[in-house]
Amino acid sequence: MGRILxxxxxxxxxxxxxLVDEKxxxxxxxxxxDHVGKNEEDLVTLVxxxxxxxxxxxxxxxxxxxxxxxxxxxxxxxxxxxxxxTSNLKGFKNYPLREAFQTRFNTPVxxxxxxxxxxxxxxxxxxxxxxxxxxxxxxxTGIGAGIIINKKxxxxxxxxxxxxxxxxxxxxxxxxxxxxxxxxxxxxxxxLALPSLYKKKLKEGKKSILPLPPxxxxxxxxxxxxxxxxxxxxxxxxxxxxxCGYYMGVGIYNIFQALNPPLIVLGGGLTNxxxxxxxxxQSTFYELARDMIFDPVEISVSEIHGDAGVIGAAALTLx
Amino acid sequence: MGRILxxxxxxxxxxxxxLVDEKxxxxxxxxxxDHVGKNEEDLVTLVxxxxxxxxxxxxxxxxxxxxxxxxxxxxxxxxxxxxxxTSNLKGFKNYPLREAFQTRFNTPVxxxxxxxxxxxxxxxxxxxxxxxxxxxxxxxTGIGAGIIINKKxxxxxxxxxxxxxxxxxxxxxxxxxxxxxxxxxxxxxxxLALPSLYKKKLKEGKKSILPLPPxxxxxxxxxxxxxxxxxxxxxxxxxxxxxCGYYMGVGIYNIFQALNPPLIVLGGGLTNxxxxxxxxxQSTFYELARDMIFDPVEISVSEIHGDAGVIGAAALTLx
Numbered sequence: 001m002g003r004i005l006x007x008x009x010x011x012x013x014x015x016x017x018x019l020v021d022e023k024x025x026x027x028x029x030x031x032x033x034d035h036v037g038k039n040e041e042d043l044v045t046l047v048x049x050x051x052x053x054x055x056x057x058x059x060x061x062x063x064x065x066x067x068x069x070x071x072x073x074x075x076x077x078x079x080x081x082x083x084x085x086t087s088n089l090k091g092f093k094n095y096p097l098r099e100a101f102q103t104r105f106n107t108p109v110x111x112x113x114x115x116x117x118x119x120x121x122x123x124x125x126x127x128x129x130x131x132x133x134x135x136x137x138x139x140x141t142g143i144g145a146g147i148i149i150n151k152k153x154x155x156x157x158x159x160x161x162x163x164x165x166x167x168x169x170x171x172x173x174x175x176x177x178x179x180x181x182x183x184x185x186x187x188x189x190x191x192l193a194l195p196s197l198y199k200k201k202l203k204e205g206k207k208s209i210l211p212l213p214p215x216x217x218x219x220x221x222x223x224x225x226x227x228x229x230x231x232x233x234x235x236x237x238x239x240x241x242x243x244c245g246y247y248m249g250v251g252i253y254n255i256f257q258a259l260n261p262p263l264i265v266l267g268g269g270l271t272n273x274x275x276x277x278x279x280x281x282q283s284t285f286y287e288l289a290r291d292m293i294f295d296p297v298e299i300s301v302s303e304i305h306g307d308a309g310v311i312g313a314a315a316l317t318l319x
Numbered sequence: 320m321g322r323i324l325x326x327x328x329x330x331x332x333x334x335x336x337x338l339v340d341e342k343x344x345x346x347x348x349x350x351x352x353d354h355v356g357k358n359e360e361d362l363v364t365l366v367x368x369x370x371x372x373x374x375x376x377x378x379x380x381x382x383x384x385x386x387x388x389x390x391x392x393x394x395x396x397x398x399x400x401x402x403x404x405t406s407n408l409k410g411f412k413n414y415p416l417r418e419a420f421q422t423r424f425n426t427p428v429x430x431x432x433x434x435x436x437x438x439x440x441x442x443x444x445x446x447x448x449x450x451x452x453x454x455x456x457x458x459x460t461g462i463g464a465g466i467i468i469n470k471k472x473x474x475x476x477x478x479x480x481x482x483x484x485x486x487x488x489x490x491x492x493x494x495x496x497x498x499x500x501x502x503x504x505x506x507x508x509x510x511l512a513l514p515s516l517y518k519k520k521l522k523e524g525k526k527s528i529l530p531l532p533p534x535x536x537x538x539x540x541x542x543x544x545x546x547x548x549x550x551x552x553x554x555x556x557x558x559x560x561x562x563c564g565y566y567m568g569v570g571i572y573n574i575f576q577a578l579n580p581p582l583i584v585l586g587g588g589l590t591n592x593x594x595x596x597x598x599x600x601q602s603t604f605y606e607l608a609r610d611m612i613f614d615p616v617e618i619s620v621s622e623i624h625g626d627a628g629v630i631g632a633a634a635l636t637l638x
Binding site: 075157250 | 394396403452466468473474475476477478479480481482483484485486487488489490491498499500569572573574576577578579580581607609611613614616
């Protein structure tokens with residue numbers, strides 16, 4: 001058996017710890033929601049206890065690991081290992097999270113934001129295997145992304161490079177992002193946009209055949225509901241999915257012009273919309289790029305099955 | 320005296336050859352337009368003769384040079400040294416230009432597109448001195464750009480990375496780029512856009528006080544004319560300059576989110592519009608980026624004086 005990797009994914013509603021083999025398969029995993037509401041120090045202590053537990057029950061020593069990889073849902077200043085800010089957990093303003101774990105473990109701790117971790121996991125274990133450069137985008141409630149250049153994550157000055165979700169694709173859009181700006185990719189094409197898009201279509205007089213209760217709170221419209229709509233032939237769901245696909249195609253075209261990568265990989269919940277969505281993304285991209293493509297550019301779907309967050313965090317120890 | 324560098328800038332209407340010292344100052348230069356209309360082989364021969372002439376009159380041997388740097392206005396597949404295509408000179412479809420020069424010179428030939436060369440010149444000799452990462456944009460008739468990552472040009476798979484001019488910032492715009500797409504940055508904010516913007520403002524009933532002859536061909540409106548307009552208080556010129564500045568601000572914000580560089584340098588003719596323009600770019604950028612900036616991001620103006628194309632081409636030999 002090869003080396004075992006350990007990855008920790010700390011999100012707003014749950015954290016997960018996984019042991020992963022060198023092919024990226026999860027061997028053992030712990031899930032918990034007990035960190036919510038805890039202060040920084042107590043959260044680190046709780047996660048540490050759970051790491052020790054999963055290692056003990058798999059008879060692993062810290063020194064067996066090449067490192068401990070941590071993915072965190074927030075802005076990270078990578079070079080310092082500091083969480084600058086997060087909207088997913090209370091506290092964590094300029095909190096030295098890497099150091100907090102490093103003092104507790106006798107193996108190098110790597111800390112990065114969860115989208116970068118997933119990007120690196122996809123590069124190591126998924127659709128990115130064998131390429132030197134790629135861009136990964138995860139599209140669910142929001143849009144996260146990571147850039148691989150020359151086999152490594154490219155992070156920029158602060159560590160926040162790859163925030164394609166906040167690039168603006170429709171400056172005069174009615175859709176406003178959580179960042180406060182109009183018409184960034186996240187505002188136009190992520191889960192965030194779906195309630196507004198649905199309400200807008202109804203307002204325009206479009207008829208939906210989604211079987212929603214009469215007093216249904218339309219702000220709860222999400223990707224899963226629209227997938228059901230698509231499956232039952234709801235024209236409004238279909239139109240929204242195509243619209244999101246269009247903007248993703250524009251966003252990916254912009255990434256192509258900016259970085260000229262050979263591969264762009266899409267992950268996250270909205271990829272479950274399937275072929276209609278993916279083909280709209282691809283057709284939009286290829287229509288825009290046309291005769292400006294001189295070497296193959298592949299747009300493909302994540303091949304990480306299971307917990308991409310944990311697997312990505314574990315992959316960070318191989319960077 | 321330190322080493323002498325030799326750079327060649329081959330454009331659609333002129334070519335220039337320069338000897339440049341290690342501080343980026345031009346020591347001697349040859350200009351010519353005699354290449355226009357020549358086939359590839361004859362063009363290379365002509366440029367070669369001129370290189371030999373400038374070297375001879377400065378008593379330089381080929382082996383005195385660290386290399387020969389060539390900037391070419393077109394799409395270049397960097398790894399092969401091949402011009403894929405250019406809209407500036409006839410011919411040059413998949414032409415192995417680097418090889419054509421390499422067989423004639425006993426010093427390593429470097430070939431890249433002119434915007435990449437300028438970016439590297441700016442990094443070596445201009446506003447980018449001392450940083451490891453930066454993005455350079457040159458805004459004139461079109462928009463060219465280059466990305467420096469970790470002290471080197473980042474070129475992507477083909478070599479066409481950094482084409483921020485073709486990233487789309489207003490998909491439903493009336494303005495169409497030479498690439499055929501609507502609303503890319505070049506369509507909205509380069510010299511190309513100025514005649515359309517001017518005509519549009521007149522159509523909207525705006526009154527210009529530009530002293531143009533009655534039968535003036537408005538398709539000749541360019542950056543220089545609008546600068547005169549600005550200087551005499553023409554409200555239409557001012558509005559267009561602010562609109563271009565706004566879109567450049569959006570484009571630079573998108574670059575910031577994508578690459579998180581510490582420095583973005585602007586060059587090219589439209590920067591001569593001066594403070595009104597530059598301040599609009601900066602204010603648009605900082606309004607959009609607001610609380611998403613965690614480390615300083617500087618937007619500054621090119622410090623290369625003189626022929627940025629030749630100096631950039633010469634700088635390529637130091638990469």
